[in-house]
């Protein structure tokens with residue numbers, strides 16, 4: 001039967017219901033180019049072990065090349081009756097080189113070691129593509145930080161005004177998790193650098209094939225140590241899905257801020273027309289749909305990871321067909337990020353920041369109170385007392401509807417003898433950020449250093 005990789009011991013073909021359930025070509029086709037690369041390498045290993053003559057190898061490789069072209073151009077497509085990408089491509093190869101030669105390729109391998117290897121290969125390529133998109137986003141954030149390097153904004157905790165910070169410091173705070181995501185991919189790649197090819201169905205093969213030959217041809221530094229692990233583990237797929245989910249969450253937290261900043265109440269940013277959407281009924285609307293979709297799609301990315309982990313939970317060794325369920329979620333996560341990241345980067349790169357509005361709000365909510373308390377500490381008041389005194393100052397200012405710097409000298413003295421008029425020297429937002437010059441602080445000198453370290457970390461990947 002065309003396309004079937006099994007059947008010898010069966011009286012009839014699969015029922016239509018089984019065939020429909022079993023079929024995976026609608027989602028495993030992205031593995032096709034990797035499958036053919038794997039087959040080329042496997043053919044060489046078979047030849048090296050004496051199972052193909054030189055002539056047969058040449059014909060086999062030529063046939064695989066032709067098949068690869070047909071797949072790339074779309075001329076070769078999975079047939080309705082093909083179970084999965086592997087069986088489909090065997091059918092395609094046999095059409096080209098004949099059943100006599102084509103039927104020899106399958107010796108010493110199983111779809112179990114094949115699929116484990118091919119998914120790894122695809123994920124390793126996608127780690128590079130996604131990383132490139134993440135770097136573009138880091139670049140967009142860093143460029144905005146640079147373009148607005150002097151801007152000061154209200155820093156928040158609990159979404160309440162807390163202390164003034166540089167906008168650049170805040171934007172870099174969104175870069176660091178993304179840098180770690182890039183590092184996660186690099187680190188993951190070290191663990192993914194082992195080829196399962198040669199593990200067979202679960203126990204290895206009897207043909208004396210050199211798995212290292214195959215591994216090297218497929219870009220792996222080594223072969224897995226255990227054929228059961230090689231065919232049955234999917235922790236590397238789950239880890240990859242985690243990294244994509246974490247990227248989704250990093251985008252989502254930034255997206256939430258863009259959505260808030262873009263409201264009339266905040267008024268911190270204006271979105272570029274090309275990166276915002278209108279309403280079908282309200283002519284005035286300009287909506288932050290990219291940010292909202294980023295926030296929404298993070299749920300989908302988490303769902304893909306959760307689904308995959310749930311599939312793996314409690315699966316006995318070695319291969320089980322459940323493992324076929326690894327591909328759809330992780331492929332969906334890849335596709336999601338490949339569409340989302342460029343749109344998101346474009347939105348960030350084209351944002352206009354209203355730095356006057358940010359600066360105006362930066363001292364609001366008594367955000368310089370900590371500066372007063374620390375000014376007192378520098379005058380050798382204990383922090384406990386300084387906190388208390390500053391609290392009283394805030395209470396007084398609030399009651400009289402004043403900003404801290406507007407409280408007059410006499411009132412300062414009434415609140416505490418320690419509050420001399422020169423306390424006002426710390427009551428500027430610029431002074432406040434300038435003084436936070438300890439390691440990792442928001443002072444402009446530190447932020448400039450931070451930027452250099454960030455750039456170096458991305459370059460070192």
Ligand code: ARG
Pocket residue numbers: 024028084111112115319321323324325
């Ligand atoms: N399509 C399967 C998968 O993705 C590979 C085939 C293994 N099937 C089997 N019955 N051993 O996992």
